[in-house]
Amino acid sequence: MTAPGPVDSPARFCADFLDALQRHGVSFRRAEQLSGWGKSTIAAATRGPGLPNVDLVTDVLAAVGTDADDVDGWRVRHARLRDAGSTGPTAPEPASTPVPAPAPPDPAPASPPRRSARRRAEIAAFAVLVVLVAGLATALAVVLAARPAPTRTVVVQNRVAIGPGGLVEDSTPSYLGTRPVAYCARQPGCKIPGTEVGSGATFVAVCQLSGDAITNADLTSTSIGQNPNAAVSALWLGARAPDGRIGYISEVYLAPPYRGGLGLPPC
Structure with missing residues (x-):
C-alpha cells in the first residue's frame, strides 16, 4: 500500500x-x-x-x-x-449570569379611572378583529394541507456516453429500485419488478434524495473525458411504481432537462 x-x-x-x-x-x-x-x-x-x-x-x-x-x-x-473527520471542538459552556431580584410592584392607584364608552367599543372591535384574523389563518392552513404534493413527469434517457461524443441506447433497461444504489438489479429484492423502461418512457417523480454517485459514461472508452453527454451524479428521484410504491432512479438516466431535482421535496 x-x-x-x-x-x-x-x-x-x-x-x-x-x-x-x-x-x-x-x-x-x-x-x-x-x-x-x-x-x-x-x-x-x-x-x-x-x-x-x-x-x-x-x-x-x-x-x-x-x-x-x-x-x-x-x-x-x-x-x-x-475518526479524525468526526471529531471537532466543543462549544464552551456559557458563563452563569446572576438573576436580578424582581423589582417591587408599583403601588396600586387609589381609585382606577373609569373607561369611557368609546374606549370600551374600541377594545371590543379589536377583539373581533383578532378572532377574524385567527380564523382566516386556520382556514388557510387547512387549504394548504389539503393540496397535493408537487409532482413532475420525467422522461427516461437510457443511453450510454461512449468515446468523444457518442450516446447510444443501453443494452439493459432502466428501472426503479427500492434503494438509491448502483447496480440495484444485482442485489436481491432491490429492483421493483415491472418497472423496466427504455429511452422515451416517462415516470411521475414525487421527491429527490442523495444516493450512490454513478455515471452514464463508459469510462474505459477512448476520449470519454471530451464527451459532452457524459454525466456523473449522486442525485436520485423517487417515482411511483405501477403497484404504488416509491422507487428510485438516478438522474443520469433521465433526459438533461429533467435533471437537477426539479424543485421536488426531499424523499
Whole structure:
C-alpha cells in the first residue's frame, strides 16, 4: 500500500486508491468484473473529495491481488481518517449570569379611572378583529394541507456516453429500485419488478434524495473525458411504481432537462 504523507486526508486516500489500481494495471471495468462493485462507483471512489466506502476499497484491492496485510492497512487508514473527520471542538459552556431580584410592584392607584364608552367599543372591535384574523389563518392552513404534493413527469434517457461524443441506447433497461444504489438489479429484492423502461418512457417523480454517485459514461472508452453527454451524479428521484410504491432512479438516466431535482421535496 502507498504510505500516506505527513498530512493524510480523504482526497489523498482516494488518489492513493487510484494509484494502487494503476500499479496493478487494472481498469475500472476489470475491477468491476473482479470485485462485483460497479465501475462507475469505483471511479467515483478514486476522485473524492470525500472518504469512499471502506468495503468497496478493500474488496476491490483484494480482488485485484493486493496482499492481505496491505488490505488491512487500508482499512486501518480509513478508520483513522473517518475518526479524525468526526471529531471537532466543543462549544464552551456559557458563563452563569446572576438573576436580578424582581423589582417591587408599583403601588396600586387609589381609585382606577373609569373607561369611557368609546374606549370600551374600541377594545371590543379589536377583539373581533383578532378572532377574524385567527380564523382566516386556520382556514388557510387547512387549504394548504389539503393540496397535493408537487409532482413532475420525467422522461427516461437510457443511453450510454461512449468515446468523444457518442450516446447510444443501453443494452439493459432502466428501472426503479427500492434503494438509491448502483447496480440495484444485482442485489436481491432491490429492483421493483415491472418497472423496466427504455429511452422515451416517462415516470411521475414525487421527491429527490442523495444516493450512490454513478455515471452514464463508459469510462474505459477512448476520449470519454471530451464527451459532452457524459454525466456523473449522486442525485436520485423517487417515482411511483405501477403497484404504488416509491422507487428510485438516478438522474443520469433521465433526459438533461429533467435533471437537477426539479424543485421536488426531499424523499
